Amino acid sequence: MTVLLFFFFTSKVFLLFAIFTVLVKVVDVRPVGPEHTRVGFATVNQYVSELTGVNMLWYDITDWLGVAVVAAALGFAFLGAYQLVRRSIKKVDPGLLLLGVFYIAVIAFYIFFELVAVNYRPVILSQDPERSYPSSHTMAAVCVMATAMVQYRHLFRGKRRLLILLDIWSVLIIVVTVIGRLLSGVHWLTDIAGGLLLSSALVMLYISVLESVSSDGE
Secondary structure (H helix, E strand, O other), X not given: OHHHHHHHHHHHHHHHHHHHHHHHHHOOOEOOOHHHOOEOOHHHHXXXXXXXXXXXXXXXXXXXXXXXXXXXXXXXXXXXXXHHHHOOHHHOOHHHHHHHHHHHHHHHHHHHHHHOOOOEOOOOOOXXXXXXXXXXXXXXXXXXXXXXXXXXXXXXXXOHHHHHHHHHHHHHHHHHHXXXXXXXXXXXXXXXXXXXXXXXXXXXXXXXXXXXXHHHHO
């Protein structure tokens, strides 16, 4: 019953993300971006963008935090590879196997939205406008660090102080990345919201499948 509830809420969040993405494409769409790029929810996005301005310090901070996110993901990838080499695929921790599939899904969504333009950045960082929806930094930070907290509880069970420190570090990365990405001015508000919705849905899907596998193994 608990597993079904997990899947139920997961589907609802995915649906919410899909609806929100459609709304971004059709509601209050006006050419308020650089080079007259058209932006959904133009009024609120333009207001927030003018309020925050562009802050390259926050842009650099969130980029460096992105390195920590990638490092965490690589750490779990190497751990899974180590178990695979030392044992066999049947004896690799199911949570790590699922995490590998999860990372592939995150990358797939990233590539998809690199190819499909929903919104372009409120500033031009290179020569041409860049796709900005959903915020990839937001999506990566939430997806990697939230699932990392799940794995930490399995790897370091019983080590309460260490888990508290790891949780604080993980949450800090997520919060600073989300807020910092908005304050940097390189994303519209809807880019951040879309990144939060998509990453939440993906994390919930990972937890749902993990709970399902765990309950089947009992």
